Amino acid sequence: MSFVPADLSTGVLPKAGDNLFPLNEIDQAWVKNTFAQMSLKEKCAQMIISAASSSDTNFESEDFKQLEKLVTDFNVGGLLFFRGSLYNQILVTNKLQALSKIPLMITEDFERGPGMRIEEIVQFPHNMALGATGDPSLTFLMGKYTARISRAIGVHMNFAPLLDINNDYRNPIINIRAYSDDPNIISWHGNAFIKGMQEDGMITTAKHFPGHGSTDLDSHEELPTIHLTEREFEHRDFVPFKEAISSGVQSIMVGHLQVPALDNREGIPATLSPYITHDYLRNKFNFKGLIVTDALNMKAVRDSFDYQEAAKLAVLAGNDFVLFPPDDSLAIEGIYNGVLSGEITEERIDESVLRILSAKKWLHLDLFNQIDYELASQIATSRDQQRLALEIAERSTTLIKDDDKLIPVNPDDYYQTASITLRGTSDRGSLKEEKEFEKLVSDNFGYVKQHRLNLESSKRDYRKALSSAKKSDLVLLNLYLTSYTNEDYDFIDENQKEFIQNIIKLNKPLILSNFGNPYLLLEFENTPSYLCSFSWTDAAQTAMFNSITGRNEISGKMPISIPGTDYSIGFGEKRKIQSIFIPDTTVDTNYNFSTIDSLVNGAIQDSVFPGAVVLIGHRKRVIYNKPFGHFTYDTTSTEMTVNAMFDLASVTKVTATTSAAMLLYDRGMYRLDQKVSSILPEFRGHGKENITIKHLLVHNSGLPAFKRYYKIFDTREQIVDDIMNTDLIFEPGTDYTYSDLGMITMQFIIEKLTGQPIDEFLRENLFDILGMQNTMYNPPPEKWYYCVPSEVDNYWRHTTVKGKVHDENAFVFGGVAGHAGLFSTTSDLAKLMSLYVNNGEYKGKTIFQPSTMDMFTSIQTKYGDRGLGWGIKSVDGYSSGGSKFSDTSFGHTGFTGTSIWVDKERGVFVILLTNRVYPTRENRKISSFRPVLHDTVIDAISYK
Secondary structure: OOOOOOEOOOOEOOOOOOOOOOOOHHHHHHHHHHHHOOOHHHHHHHOEEEEEOOOOOOOOOHHHHHHHHHHHHHOOOEEEEOOEOHHHHHHHHHHHHHHOOOOOEEEEOOOOOHHHOEOOOOOOOOHHHHHHHOOHHHHHHHHHHHHHHHHHOOOOEEOOOEOOOOOOOOOOOOHHHOOOOOHHHHHHHHHHHHHHHHHOOOEEEEEEEOOOOOOOOOOOOOOOEOOOOHHHHHHHHHHHHHHHHHHOOOEEEEOOOEOOOOOOOOOOOHHHOHHHHHHHHHHHOOOOOEEEEOOOOOHHHHOOOOHHHHHHHHHHHOOOEEEOOOOHHHHHHHHHHHHHOOOOOHHHHHHHHHHHHHHHHHOOOOOOOOOOHHHHHHHHOOHHHHHHHHHHHHHHOEEEEEOOOOOOOOHHHOOEEEEEEEEOOOOHHHHHHHHHHHHHHHHHOOEEEEEEEOOOOOHHHHHHHHHHHHHOOEEEEEEEOOOOOOOOOOOOOHHHHHHHHHHHHOOOOEEEEEOOOHHHHHOOOOOOEEEEOOOOOHHHHHHHHHHHOOOOOEOOOOOOOOOOOOOOOOOOEOEOOOOOOOOOOEEOOOOOOHHHHHHHHHHHHOOOOOEEEEEEEEOOEEEEEEEEEEOOOOOOOOEOOOOOEEEOHHHHHHHHHHHHHHHHHHOOOOOOOOEHHHOOOOOOOOOHHHOEHHHHHHOOOOOOOOOOHHHOOOOHHHHHHHHHHOOOOOOOOOOOOOOHHHHHHHHHHHHHHHOOOHHHHHHHHHHHHHOOOOOEEOOOHHHHHHEOOOOEEOOOOOEEOOOOOOOHHHHHOOOOOOOOOEEEOHHHHHHHHHHHHOOOEEOOEEOOOHHHHHHHOOOOOOOOOEOOOOEEOOOOOOOOOOOOOOOOOEEEEEOOOEEEEEEOOOOEEEEEEEOOOOOOOOOOOHHHHHHHHHHHHHHHHOOO
């Protein structure tokens, strides 16, 4: 599921219709009937959104009684919740909805998703992090999940997205809440968020019109003045709002901003200005949706206007909703008295109330306003949004400086590490939010000294932290410094600034990780390293740690420009993962793999195989590596583990023979169109002179599929001689037959070119380099305990085959053959497969050239959907990779019950190792199991 704007180069989007809350005739009748029964005062109250606390669960308290009175006696239009618990908010919501004659519009500020306010729910990173990903489809998904959770917990209207342009880097309130300082980037992400939320039925609110970015003041504390010309507004700050209106945004919030270019009256905020709210939004921009004020309890309005007067002026300006007045009763009286005095026409009130009722009916609030806590909790804590939060964080982490090429670091390279956390607040307790990064450092580095510093820290605290840094081999300086609203501080506290400079002057290996204000680089341009996450959420902290240690690719790009520097929009150094992270046993809890568990366990019950190990890689990490069942159907036999070694059978063709062929191709040791006979002179006659190496790899050489050599010959030499002299079954390149003989011939070519047996060549040039210590031909006796038995051979070897190759011809070959014979584990194979999703690199070393991998894994012949060695997913026919893997996916299966499938488009690979031939090869149920498994994997990793 994805969202892509109509034209990412221009940001052009389809125009929305005038009717933002479309209703059928029955729905319209509800609006008309409800409206007809309302008194004038009730209409005025419908325009009020009152603040509600989810902590007010004592329904006999004075605070709740006052809120109850607003709902029952005045019929306020909606409620605004702040931070609290899920259970409490639902409890209060249900109670007040039940008391209200007209359903309440429940609103909340979910800029970073519901987790921003509700304790039990995951927090998405800040908007600037989304801007750094450069991918609006992630923003779309964030909007979609925000709406899905919100509606489930009874919230109908979100005061997001924030469309302010962070024009002033000193801005104390916008900063990382903005997607960017570029209006087009903001439009793309803002519209994606709007589309995502609307798809799941929630009202979005673009804010803060006409734009809160060009100021260094906070409207919560005072009234900022925006010193832009009307032309500047037209070309910058208005752009995201106009695009949002075109995209169908249903609500816009007006900010408490003094804007002389649009209304030159002294001290009049846009919220209370008809020139800005009515003339621009309603008339010039033709906005037909809901207009809502920013909270009227903010000092920018509260300290300058009488409470009644402020509400009255807000309505006169053109607002439909008056949000969070300091005194709800007085606000209602102010609007009501304004109508009675003739200052406000009743038609003006009716216009807003009809719009509000239409929105409520569009939301079906008259039918569904009671929340089922259990269902809401299940939806609110879905693993998908946890995974999305982490993906956004990982893809947004941006490396701005790394002068000493320190990143990524290997924790094992440092004996003592100092991890120093700085917070730009005076509250020591607030540091609890920064524990995720600290915990990851403690768990993964050796000897770690942790220090926490904030605005209350003493000089002694700073000295102790500096002393630890001096004694350490590596310093991790972790900045949770946003922007300061205290007038005593300019951009950063002087004590903290001096401390950071003293750390830099130590000339120690240093990584400065910024979880807050990215513009801090202006103060520390001399730092050798500088990483930004643009957010301090748990996901951002995890992503930062993974980026530092090479477990996560660094790909973020600056969504802003840092003034006076060369670091502008689009800047960012890349770092690839060093190697895929493969714990022994893992199930990533950000995914729901219950269906896969059930599927594999069911297959064992159905005797598809006695045991299995399934490994799934996604986004360059192993997310699932799990054993099932036992070595045999006897439940007293050895229990399966991830260390179990399986006979790969024909998967040998791609993991061993094809890998060797790729290595030699990269070294220029052969050409694909080269005749086999030019390397193996004895490979002549019977039509074989025209066979090329490519013919062997794509299985259209004309060689037979196989021969039962084990029934005819006793030695490898006899088999070699027969292959050299065998007849072809068709002219090379004119048909397709999957041929063991062709891959055995490829083995001969590899051994001739290298002067080594293929197993020795692979061990020295691939397996040892990748750390594949449990991948080998002919496992020695000390490994047999880990080897899974394949078949009970009652017709040739008359024994249970275990630790010896299952394929009879490979057995005669001495266990080392081009078509079969390799043993391995899921973890080892994951290291090899990680090359295919990491551009052929391992720990900074190129193993396979990317172009070589692309060529070997793309269709090279019109016969058989074959790459070079690899099979390519059949578009029209049957595929063991299922129906949901991308059409360019590639894979291979093995007779014993093994398979590998790779979907590079999704960054997914699946390794399935089973011994389905135990006790007999006659069991063929796995052919129907494999495609179901792969389809289930795609379902599990896809956002829904």
